[in-house]
Amino acid sequence: MSRSSSIFANSIIVDEWDFDAVQQLVLADLTIAGERRQVVMQANKNGFFYVLDRKTGQMISANNFTPVTWASGMTSGVAS
Numbered sequence: 001m002s003r004s005s006s007i008f009a010n011s012i013i014v015d016e017w018d019f020d021a022v023q024q025l026v027l028a029d030l031t032i033a034g035e036r037r038q039v040v041m042q043a044n045k046n047g048f049f050y051v052l053d054r055k056t057g058q059m060i061s062a063n064n065f066t067p068v069t070w071a072s073g074m075t076s077g078v079a080s
Helices: none
Strands: 026-032 035-043 048-053 059-064
Touching: none
Parallel strands: none
Antiparallel strands: 026 035, 035 048, 048 059
């Protein structure tokens, strides 16, 4: 996987100490929309639970698992 992949993107926009994404990554094989996918998942400190395709880096989903005030959702890895 290349370093240009979205997996290496900074998940915390303003993090002066670069402590973002320290939570464990979980690898899983899931059926999503009827298709078997190899994914990597992370519940990040920014309040979103990310599911990424671990072969391509494509974001499959990013849903908040706790109330967040800084974003209303994620679209292609960008806060909205």
